Amino acid sequence: MKLREIFAEAVSKLRENEIMNPERDARALVSFGVGIPADRLTISSEYLAGKEQIQKVNHLLQRRIAGWPVSRILGKRLFWGREFLINDDVLDPRGDTETLIALALQKPGKFVLDLGTGSGAIGLTLASEWPDAQLVASDLSKTALDVARQNAIKLGVIQRCQFVNSDWFHSLEGQFDLIVSNPPYISEGEMALLSREVKNHDPSLALFAGPDGLSAYRTISAQAKNYLVAGGRLLFEIGHRQASAVSQILQEQGYIDIAVHQDLDRKDRVVSCRSPT
Template sequence: MALRAVRVPVSHLIGEREFYGRRFKVSGEVLDPRPETETLIEAALSCPFKRILDLGTGSGCILVTLLAEQQDASGLGVDLSEAACLQASANAVLHRVAERADIRQSDWLQNVSGTFDLIVSNPPYIARSEMEALDPEVLDHEPQMALTDGGDGLGAYRSILAGVMQHLVPGGRLLVEIGPSQGADVADLFRAAGLEAVQVLPDLDGRDRVVCGNAPA
Protein backbone atom coordinates (compact mmCIF):
# COMPACT_ATOMS: atom_id res chain seq x y z
CA MET A 1 0.00 0.00 0.00
CA ALA A 2 2.92 2.35 0.66
CA LEU A 3 4.03 2.12 -2.96
CA ARG A 4 0.51 2.83 -4.21
CA ALA A 5 0.42 5.84 -1.89
CA VAL A 6 3.24 7.38 -3.92
CA ARG A 7 1.35 6.48 -7.11
CA VAL A 8 3.52 3.62 -8.35
CA PRO A 9 1.53 2.05 -11.22
CA VAL A 10 -0.09 -1.29 -10.44
CA SER A 11 1.56 -2.73 -13.56
CA HIS A 12 4.97 -1.96 -12.06
CA LEU A 13 4.02 -3.60 -8.77
CA ILE A 14 2.98 -6.84 -10.48
CA GLY A 15 5.48 -6.56 -13.34
CA GLU A 16 3.06 -7.03 -16.22
CA ARG A 17 0.31 -5.42 -18.24
CA GLU A 18 -2.32 -6.86 -20.58
CA PHE A 19 -2.31 -5.79 -24.22
CA TYR A 20 -4.39 -7.22 -27.07
CA GLY A 21 -5.26 -10.29 -25.03
CA ARG A 22 -1.69 -11.09 -23.93
CA ARG A 23 0.28 -10.35 -20.76
CA PHE A 24 3.47 -8.38 -21.29
CA LYS A 25 6.30 -7.99 -18.82
CA VAL A 26 6.89 -4.31 -18.01
CA SER A 27 9.08 -2.17 -15.77
CA GLY A 28 9.89 1.46 -15.14
CA GLU A 29 12.32 1.29 -18.08
CA VAL A 30 9.57 1.10 -20.72
CA LEU A 31 6.25 2.73 -21.51
CA ASP A 32 3.29 0.71 -20.26
CA PRO A 33 1.24 -0.81 -23.10
CA ARG A 34 -2.05 1.08 -23.37
CA PRO A 35 -5.47 0.12 -24.73
CA GLU A 36 -5.51 2.96 -27.26
CA THR A 37 -2.44 1.51 -28.97
CA GLU A 38 -4.62 -1.45 -29.95
CA THR A 39 -6.04 0.90 -32.62
CA LEU A 40 -2.65 0.74 -34.33
CA ILE A 41 -2.65 -3.06 -34.07
CA GLU A 42 -6.08 -3.31 -35.69
CA ALA A 43 -5.02 -0.99 -38.52
CA ALA A 44 -1.81 -2.95 -39.09
CA LEU A 45 -3.68 -6.26 -39.23
CA SER A 46 -6.17 -4.93 -41.78
CA CYS A 47 -3.71 -5.80 -44.59
CA PRO A 48 -1.27 -8.72 -44.87
CA PHE A 49 2.44 -8.18 -44.22
CA LYS A 50 5.58 -10.28 -44.12
CA ARG A 51 8.30 -7.96 -42.84
CA ILE A 52 7.78 -5.44 -39.99
CA LEU A 53 9.89 -2.64 -38.54
CA ASP A 54 8.89 -1.28 -35.12
CA LEU A 55 10.57 2.03 -34.32
CA GLY A 56 10.93 2.76 -30.60
CA THR A 57 9.81 -0.75 -29.68
CA GLY A 58 9.85 -0.24 -25.89
CA SER A 59 8.27 -3.29 -24.24
CA GLY A 60 7.94 -4.86 -27.68
CA CYS A 61 4.17 -5.06 -27.31
CA ILE A 62 3.45 -3.87 -30.87
CA LEU A 63 6.06 -5.98 -32.65
CA VAL A 64 5.41 -9.10 -30.58
CA THR A 65 1.64 -8.81 -30.98
CA LEU A 66 1.87 -8.40 -34.74
CA LEU A 67 4.23 -11.36 -35.06
CA ALA A 68 1.99 -13.48 -32.85
CA GLU A 69 -1.04 -12.57 -34.95
CA GLN A 70 0.74 -13.01 -38.30
CA GLN A 71 2.54 -16.32 -37.98
CA ASP A 72 4.47 -16.11 -41.27
CA ALA A 73 5.85 -12.61 -40.62
CA SER A 74 9.24 -11.58 -39.25
CA GLY A 75 10.32 -8.25 -37.87
CA LEU A 76 12.89 -5.86 -36.48
CA GLY A 77 12.33 -3.78 -33.36
CA VAL A 78 14.68 -0.93 -32.47
CA ASP A 79 14.98 1.35 -29.46
CA LEU A 80 17.55 3.83 -28.23
CA SER A 81 17.26 2.35 -24.73
CA GLU A 82 19.29 -0.79 -24.07
CA ALA A 83 16.95 -1.65 -21.18
CA ALA A 84 13.96 -1.43 -23.52
CA CYS A 85 15.67 -3.76 -26.00
CA LEU A 86 16.18 -6.31 -23.23
CA GLN A 87 12.54 -6.00 -22.15
CA ALA A 88 11.31 -6.40 -25.74
CA SER A 89 13.54 -9.43 -26.23
CA ALA A 90 12.14 -11.02 -23.06
CA ASN A 91 8.57 -10.46 -24.26
CA ALA A 92 9.44 -11.97 -27.65
CA VAL A 93 10.65 -15.10 -25.84
CA LEU A 94 7.60 -15.12 -23.57
CA HIS A 95 5.22 -15.11 -26.53
CA ARG A 96 7.31 -17.51 -28.62
CA VAL A 97 8.15 -15.19 -31.50
CA ALA A 98 11.84 -14.69 -30.66
CA GLU A 99 13.00 -16.68 -33.71
CA ARG A 100 11.16 -14.19 -35.94
CA ALA A 101 12.04 -11.02 -33.99
CA ASP A 102 15.34 -9.14 -34.26
CA ILE A 103 15.71 -6.56 -31.46
CA ARG A 104 18.55 -4.07 -31.62
CA GLN A 105 19.61 -0.69 -30.27
CA SER A 106 19.19 2.22 -32.68
CA ASP A 107 18.40 5.93 -32.70
CA TRP A 108 15.33 5.63 -34.91
CA LEU A 109 16.55 4.52 -38.36
CA GLN A 110 20.26 4.98 -37.73
CA ASN A 111 21.13 1.26 -37.46
CA VAL A 112 18.34 -0.01 -39.70
CA SER A 113 19.00 -1.57 -43.09
CA GLY A 114 16.75 -3.24 -45.62
CA THR A 115 13.14 -2.67 -46.58
CA PHE A 116 9.82 -3.53 -44.97
CA ASP A 117 6.21 -3.74 -46.10
CA LEU A 118 4.99 -2.47 -42.70
CA ILE A 119 6.64 0.12 -40.46
CA VAL A 120 4.99 1.00 -37.15
CA SER A 121 5.81 3.32 -34.27
CA ASN A 122 4.39 4.66 -31.04
CA PRO A 123 6.95 7.43 -30.54
CA PRO A 124 7.18 10.04 -27.76
CA TYR A 125 4.56 12.60 -28.78
CA ILE A 126 3.77 14.62 -25.65
CA ALA A 127 4.96 18.22 -25.94
CA ARG A 128 7.24 19.52 -23.21
CA SER A 129 4.57 22.08 -22.28
CA GLU A 130 2.08 19.26 -21.62
CA MET A 131 4.25 17.17 -19.31
CA GLU A 132 3.27 18.79 -16.03
CA ALA A 133 -0.40 17.93 -16.62
CA LEU A 134 0.29 14.18 -16.70
CA ASP A 135 -0.87 11.91 -13.87
CA PRO A 136 1.84 11.11 -11.28
CA GLU A 137 1.73 7.42 -12.29
CA VAL A 138 2.96 8.46 -15.72
CA LEU A 139 5.11 11.50 -14.99
CA ASP A 140 7.02 10.01 -12.06
CA HIS A 141 7.27 6.35 -13.06
CA GLU A 142 7.58 6.04 -16.84
CA PRO A 143 10.70 6.94 -18.87
CA GLN A 144 10.55 10.52 -20.06
CA MET A 145 12.33 9.64 -23.32
CA ALA A 146 9.34 7.44 -24.17
CA LEU A 147 6.87 10.23 -23.39
CA THR A 148 8.24 13.47 -24.83
CA ASP A 149 10.67 14.75 -27.42
CA GLY A 150 11.38 17.72 -25.18
CA GLY A 151 9.90 20.04 -27.81
CA ASP A 152 6.60 20.42 -29.63
CA GLY A 153 5.75 16.71 -29.64
CA LEU A 154 6.35 16.30 -33.38
CA GLY A 155 10.12 15.79 -33.32
CA ALA A 156 10.01 12.00 -33.46
CA TYR A 157 7.72 12.05 -36.50
CA ARG A 158 10.11 14.40 -38.30
CA SER A 159 13.03 12.08 -37.52
CA ILE A 160 11.16 9.01 -38.73
CA LEU A 161 9.84 10.62 -41.90
CA ALA A 162 13.24 12.02 -42.84
CA GLY A 163 14.43 8.54 -43.77
CA VAL A 164 11.46 6.20 -43.80
CA MET A 165 10.84 6.15 -47.55
CA GLN A 166 14.10 4.31 -48.28
CA HIS A 167 12.97 1.51 -45.94
CA LEU A 168 9.46 1.01 -47.34
CA VAL A 169 8.85 -1.35 -50.24
CA PRO A 170 6.67 0.08 -53.05
CA GLY A 171 3.16 0.23 -51.62
CA GLY A 172 4.47 -0.40 -48.10
CA ARG A 173 2.64 1.10 -45.15
CA LEU A 174 3.68 3.42 -42.32
CA LEU A 175 1.46 3.61 -39.21
CA VAL A 176 2.18 5.80 -36.19
CA GLU A 177 0.32 6.49 -32.99
CA ILE A 178 -0.37 10.16 -32.25
CA GLY A 179 -1.78 12.40 -29.55
CA PRO A 180 -5.45 13.32 -30.11
CA SER A 181 -4.66 16.88 -31.26
CA GLN A 182 -1.87 15.93 -33.71
CA GLY A 183 -3.77 14.31 -36.58
CA ALA A 184 -3.66 17.17 -39.07
CA ASP A 185 -0.02 18.08 -38.36
CA VAL A 186 1.28 14.52 -38.63
CA ALA A 187 -0.82 13.85 -41.75
CA ASP A 188 0.79 16.92 -43.35
CA LEU A 189 4.26 15.56 -42.46
CA PHE A 190 3.33 12.22 -44.08
CA ARG A 191 2.26 13.93 -47.32
CA ALA A 192 5.35 16.16 -47.35
CA ALA A 193 7.52 13.01 -47.11
CA GLY A 194 5.82 11.56 -50.21
CA LEU A 195 3.38 9.12 -48.61
CA GLU A 196 0.04 8.58 -50.29
CA ALA A 197 -3.51 7.64 -49.20
CA VAL A 198 -2.85 9.32 -45.84
CA GLN A 199 -5.56 8.73 -43.24
CA VAL A 200 -6.16 9.70 -39.61
CA LEU A 201 -7.88 6.89 -37.69
CA PRO A 202 -9.83 7.28 -34.41
CA ASP A 203 -9.58 5.12 -31.32
CA LEU A 204 -12.60 3.58 -29.60
CA ASP A 205 -13.27 6.88 -27.82
CA GLY A 206 -13.46 8.70 -31.16
CA ARG A 207 -10.19 10.59 -30.69
CA ASP A 208 -7.59 10.80 -33.44
CA ARG A 209 -5.08 8.06 -32.61
CA VAL A 210 -3.25 6.68 -35.68
CA VAL A 211 -1.94 8.21 -38.90
CA CYS A 212 -1.26 5.84 -41.77
CA GLY A 213 0.04 6.24 -45.29
CA ASN A 214 1.45 4.20 -48.18
CA ALA A 215 4.65 4.50 -50.15
CA PRO A 216 3.97 4.99 -53.88
CA ALA A 217 3.47 1.61 -55.56
Protein backbone atom coordinates in the same frame (compact mmCIF):
# COMPACT_ATOMS: atom_id res chain seq x y z
CA MET B 1 -7.04 -13.77 8.26
CA LYS B 2 -9.61 -14.85 5.67
CA LEU B 3 -9.30 -13.73 2.08
CA ARG B 4 -12.60 -11.84 2.19
CA GLU B 5 -11.34 -9.82 5.19
CA ILE B 6 -8.04 -9.07 3.46
CA PHE B 7 -9.92 -7.92 0.38
CA ALA B 8 -12.36 -5.73 2.31
CA GLU B 9 -9.50 -4.13 4.24
CA ALA B 10 -7.56 -3.53 1.03
CA VAL B 11 -10.52 -1.79 -0.60
CA SER B 12 -11.00 0.50 2.42
CA LYS B 13 -7.30 1.40 2.58
CA LEU B 14 -7.24 2.28 -1.10
CA ARG B 15 -10.48 4.23 -0.83
CA GLU B 16 -9.28 6.18 2.24
CA ASN B 17 -6.24 7.17 0.21
CA GLU B 18 -8.38 8.36 -2.68
CA ILE B 19 -7.22 5.74 -5.16
CA MET B 20 -9.65 5.60 -8.06
CA ASN B 21 -11.27 2.19 -8.71
CA PRO B 22 -10.32 0.74 -5.30
CA GLU B 23 -12.17 -2.56 -5.88
CA ARG B 24 -10.46 -3.20 -9.21
CA ASP B 25 -7.00 -2.42 -7.84
CA ALA B 26 -7.60 -4.41 -4.64
CA ARG B 27 -8.61 -7.43 -6.71
CA ALA B 28 -5.37 -7.30 -8.73
CA LEU B 29 -3.10 -6.62 -5.76
CA VAL B 30 -4.66 -9.10 -3.32
CA SER B 31 -4.68 -11.77 -6.00
CA PHE B 32 -0.97 -11.17 -6.72
CA GLY B 33 -0.03 -10.96 -3.03
CA VAL B 34 -1.85 -14.10 -1.97
CA GLY B 35 -1.09 -16.02 -5.18
CA ILE B 36 -4.69 -16.82 -6.13
CA PRO B 37 -5.87 -15.85 -9.66
CA ALA B 38 -8.15 -12.78 -9.67
CA ASP B 39 -11.06 -14.78 -11.10
CA ARG B 40 -10.79 -17.25 -8.16
CA LEU B 41 -10.88 -14.66 -5.36
CA THR B 42 -14.62 -14.77 -4.71
CA ILE B 43 -14.80 -18.54 -4.74
CA SER B 44 -11.80 -18.63 -2.36
CA SER B 45 -13.18 -16.02 0.04
CA GLU B 46 -12.94 -18.37 3.07
CA TYR B 47 -9.28 -19.20 2.33
CA LEU B 48 -7.09 -18.56 5.34
CA ALA B 49 -4.01 -16.54 4.35
CA GLY B 50 -0.69 -16.85 6.21
CA LYS B 51 1.34 -14.05 7.78
CA GLU B 52 3.74 -13.76 4.84
CA GLN B 53 0.90 -13.47 2.33
CA ILE B 54 -0.75 -10.72 4.39
CA GLN B 55 2.54 -8.85 4.67
CA LYS B 56 3.01 -9.10 0.93
CA VAL B 57 -0.47 -7.70 0.26
CA ASN B 58 0.19 -4.80 2.66
CA HIS B 59 3.46 -4.03 0.92
CA LEU B 60 1.72 -3.96 -2.48
CA LEU B 61 -1.00 -1.69 -1.10
CA GLN B 62 1.60 0.72 0.29
CA ARG B 63 3.21 1.03 -3.13
CA ARG B 64 -0.17 1.65 -4.78
CA ILE B 65 -0.98 4.32 -2.18
CA ALA B 66 2.45 5.90 -2.83
CA GLY B 67 1.36 6.38 -6.45
CA TRP B 68 2.70 3.33 -8.28
CA PRO B 69 0.42 2.15 -11.11
CA VAL B 70 -0.88 -1.40 -10.60
CA SER B 71 0.79 -2.66 -13.77
CA ARG B 72 4.19 -1.45 -12.55
CA ILE B 73 3.69 -3.06 -9.15
CA LEU B 74 2.79 -6.37 -10.78
CA GLY B 75 5.44 -5.96 -13.52
CA LYS B 76 3.02 -6.95 -16.26
CA ARG B 77 0.34 -5.57 -18.52
CA LEU B 78 -2.26 -7.19 -20.76
CA PHE B 79 -2.11 -5.92 -24.33
CA TRP B 80 -4.24 -7.30 -27.19
CA GLY B 81 -4.98 -10.32 -24.97
CA ARG B 82 -1.36 -11.19 -24.19
CA GLU B 83 0.64 -10.57 -21.06
CA PHE B 84 3.72 -8.34 -21.45
CA LEU B 85 6.43 -7.98 -18.81
CA ILE B 86 7.19 -4.35 -18.02
CA ASN B 87 9.69 -2.56 -15.80
CA ASP B 88 10.96 0.98 -15.18
CA ASP B 89 12.81 0.98 -18.52
CA VAL B 90 9.73 0.78 -20.72
CA LEU B 91 6.50 2.63 -21.32
CA ASP B 92 3.52 0.89 -19.79
CA PRO B 93 1.63 -0.09 -23.00
CA ARG B 94 -1.67 1.76 -23.31
CA GLY B 95 -5.04 0.38 -24.37
CA ASP B 96 -5.27 3.17 -26.98
CA THR B 97 -2.32 1.65 -28.80
CA GLU B 98 -4.51 -1.35 -29.66
CA THR B 99 -6.12 0.97 -32.25
CA LEU B 100 -2.89 0.72 -34.22
CA ILE B 101 -2.89 -3.07 -33.93
CA ALA B 102 -6.48 -3.33 -35.20
CA LEU B 103 -5.54 -1.23 -38.20
CA ALA B 104 -2.29 -3.06 -38.94
CA LEU B 105 -4.09 -6.42 -38.91
CA GLN B 106 -6.49 -5.35 -41.66
CA LYS B 107 -3.81 -6.22 -44.20
CA PRO B 108 -1.27 -9.04 -43.78
CA GLY B 109 2.35 -8.04 -43.22
CA LYS B 110 5.50 -10.13 -43.54
CA PHE B 111 8.51 -7.88 -42.99
CA VAL B 112 7.63 -5.62 -40.08
CA LEU B 113 9.65 -2.88 -38.40
CA ASP B 114 8.60 -1.55 -34.98
CA LEU B 115 10.46 1.70 -34.26
CA GLY B 116 10.75 2.54 -30.56
CA THR B 117 9.50 -0.87 -29.52
CA GLY B 118 9.70 -0.39 -25.72
CA SER B 119 8.24 -3.55 -24.16
CA GLY B 120 7.64 -4.84 -27.69
CA ALA B 121 3.87 -4.47 -27.31
CA ILE B 122 3.19 -3.46 -30.91
CA GLY B 123 5.77 -5.45 -32.86
CA LEU B 124 5.49 -8.64 -30.80
CA THR B 125 1.71 -8.57 -30.99
CA LEU B 126 1.94 -8.42 -34.77
CA ALA B 127 4.58 -11.18 -34.82
CA SER B 128 2.27 -13.30 -32.65
CA GLU B 129 -0.78 -12.65 -34.84
CA TRP B 130 1.11 -13.32 -38.07
CA PRO B 131 2.96 -16.66 -37.77
CA ASP B 132 5.02 -15.98 -40.94
CA ALA B 133 6.06 -12.44 -40.07
CA GLN B 134 9.67 -11.41 -39.49
CA LEU B 135 10.02 -8.57 -37.02
CA VAL B 136 12.77 -6.03 -36.55
CA ALA B 137 12.19 -4.23 -33.25
CA SER B 138 14.40 -1.25 -32.50
CA ASP B 139 14.87 1.18 -29.68
CA LEU B 140 17.42 3.75 -28.54
CA SER B 141 17.20 2.23 -25.06
CA LYS B 142 19.22 -0.98 -24.64
CA THR B 143 17.41 -1.79 -21.42
CA ALA B 144 14.04 -1.49 -23.16
CA LEU B 145 15.27 -3.94 -25.80
CA ASP B 146 16.13 -6.41 -23.01
CA VAL B 147 12.49 -6.28 -21.88
CA ALA B 148 11.23 -6.70 -25.46
CA ARG B 149 13.55 -9.70 -25.89
CA GLN B 150 12.17 -11.33 -22.72
CA ASN B 151 8.64 -10.77 -24.00
CA ALA B 152 9.53 -12.32 -27.35
CA ILE B 153 10.76 -15.43 -25.52
CA LYS B 154 7.64 -15.52 -23.38
CA LEU B 155 5.39 -15.22 -26.43
CA GLY B 156 7.35 -17.88 -28.34
CA VAL B 157 8.25 -15.62 -31.29
CA ILE B 158 11.93 -14.90 -30.56
CA GLN B 159 13.19 -16.95 -33.52
CA ARG B 160 11.41 -14.56 -35.91
CA CYS B 161 12.59 -11.36 -34.20
CA GLN B 162 15.67 -9.22 -34.47
CA PHE B 163 16.36 -6.54 -31.87
CA VAL B 164 18.42 -3.53 -32.90
CA ASN B 165 19.71 -0.73 -30.71
CA SER B 166 19.28 2.27 -32.99
CA ASP B 167 18.53 5.98 -33.02
CA TRP B 168 15.47 5.66 -35.29
CA PHE B 169 16.88 4.45 -38.66
CA HIS B 170 20.54 5.09 -37.91
CA SER B 171 21.61 1.43 -37.47
CA LEU B 172 18.83 -0.19 -39.47
CA GLU B 173 18.82 -1.77 -42.87
CA GLY B 174 16.33 -3.71 -44.97
CA GLN B 175 13.02 -3.24 -46.72
CA PHE B 176 9.72 -3.61 -44.90
CA ASP B 177 6.13 -3.87 -46.01
CA LEU B 178 4.96 -2.41 -42.72
CA ILE B 179 6.60 0.13 -40.42
CA VAL B 180 4.82 0.84 -37.14
CA SER B 181 5.74 3.34 -34.48
CA ASN B 182 4.35 4.83 -31.32
CA PRO B 183 7.10 7.40 -30.87
CA PRO B 184 7.42 9.93 -28.03
CA TYR B 185 4.94 12.75 -28.74
CA ILE B 186 4.58 14.94 -25.66
CA SER B 187 5.52 18.60 -26.17
CA GLU B 188 7.35 20.79 -23.66
CA GLY B 189 4.10 22.65 -22.96
CA GLU B 190 2.28 19.42 -22.08
CA MET B 191 4.90 18.21 -19.58
CA ALA B 192 3.24 20.02 -16.67
CA LEU B 193 -0.15 18.50 -17.49
CA LEU B 194 0.96 14.87 -17.18
CA SER B 195 -0.52 12.77 -14.39
CA ARG B 196 1.72 11.78 -11.46
CA GLU B 197 1.61 8.15 -12.61
CA VAL B 198 2.94 9.01 -16.07
CA LYS B 199 5.47 11.64 -14.95
CA ASN B 200 6.96 9.54 -12.17
CA HIS B 201 6.90 6.11 -13.78
CA ASP B 202 7.12 6.17 -17.59
CA PRO B 203 10.71 6.78 -18.83
CA SER B 204 11.18 10.31 -20.22
CA LEU B 205 12.83 8.90 -23.36
CA ALA B 206 9.46 7.31 -24.13
CA LEU B 207 7.48 10.51 -23.64
CA PHE B 208 9.06 13.74 -24.82
CA ALA B 209 9.64 14.90 -28.37
CA GLY B 210 10.90 18.48 -28.52
CA PRO B 211 9.15 21.83 -28.15
CA ASP B 212 6.08 20.87 -30.25
CA GLY B 213 6.05 17.08 -29.65
CA LEU B 214 6.54 16.37 -33.37
CA SER B 215 10.29 15.87 -33.68
CA ALA B 216 10.13 12.04 -33.85
CA TYR B 217 7.43 12.16 -36.56
CA ARG B 218 9.61 14.49 -38.65
CA THR B 219 12.72 12.33 -38.34
CA ILE B 220 10.92 9.04 -38.98
CA SER B 221 8.82 10.36 -41.89
CA ALA B 222 11.89 11.77 -43.64
CA GLN B 223 13.54 8.34 -43.68
CA ALA B 224 10.83 5.66 -43.54
CA LYS B 225 10.18 5.87 -47.29
CA ASN B 226 13.72 4.56 -47.95
CA TYR B 227 12.93 1.43 -45.91
CA LEU B 228 9.45 0.67 -47.28
CA VAL B 229 8.73 -1.53 -50.29
CA ALA B 230 6.61 0.11 -53.01
CA GLY B 231 3.16 0.62 -51.55
CA GLY B 232 4.38 -0.37 -48.06
CA ARG B 233 2.50 1.00 -45.08
CA LEU B 234 3.62 3.37 -42.32
CA LEU B 235 1.41 3.57 -39.21
CA PHE B 236 1.95 6.12 -36.47
CA GLU B 237 0.25 6.37 -33.13
CA ILE B 238 -0.34 10.08 -32.45
CA GLY B 239 -1.40 12.35 -29.62
CA HIS B 240 -5.09 13.12 -30.12
CA ARG B 241 -4.45 16.70 -31.17
CA GLN B 242 -1.68 15.92 -33.63
CA ALA B 243 -3.62 14.43 -36.57
CA SER B 244 -3.38 17.41 -38.90
CA ALA B 245 0.24 18.27 -38.04
CA VAL B 246 1.39 14.66 -38.56
CA SER B 247 -0.67 14.30 -41.76
CA GLN B 248 0.97 17.46 -43.08
CA ILE B 249 4.47 16.17 -42.27
CA LEU B 250 3.67 12.96 -44.18
CA GLN B 251 2.22 14.89 -47.12
CA GLU B 252 5.32 17.08 -47.35
CA GLN B 253 7.41 13.90 -47.51
CA GLY B 254 5.33 12.61 -50.44
CA TYR B 255 3.47 9.73 -48.72
CA ILE B 256 0.12 8.76 -50.24
CA ASP B 257 -3.26 7.53 -48.92
CA ILE B 258 -2.84 9.48 -45.67
CA ALA B 259 -5.73 8.74 -43.29
CA VAL B 260 -6.57 9.45 -39.66
CA HIS B 261 -8.16 6.77 -37.44
CA GLN B 262 -9.90 7.14 -34.11
CA ASP B 263 -9.65 5.13 -30.90
CA LEU B 264 -12.57 3.69 -28.91
CA ASP B 265 -13.02 7.07 -27.24
CA ARG B 266 -13.41 8.63 -30.72
CA LYS B 267 -10.17 10.53 -30.39
CA ASP B 268 -7.73 10.74 -33.29
CA ARG B 269 -5.13 8.10 -32.47
CA VAL B 270 -3.44 6.72 -35.58
CA VAL B 271 -2.28 8.19 -38.88
CA SER B 272 -1.68 5.71 -41.70
CA CYS B 273 -0.14 6.20 -45.12
CA ARG B 274 1.70 4.36 -47.87
CA SER B 275 5.10 4.66 -49.39
CA PRO B 276 5.32 7.24 -52.19
CA THR B 277 7.38 5.02 -54.53
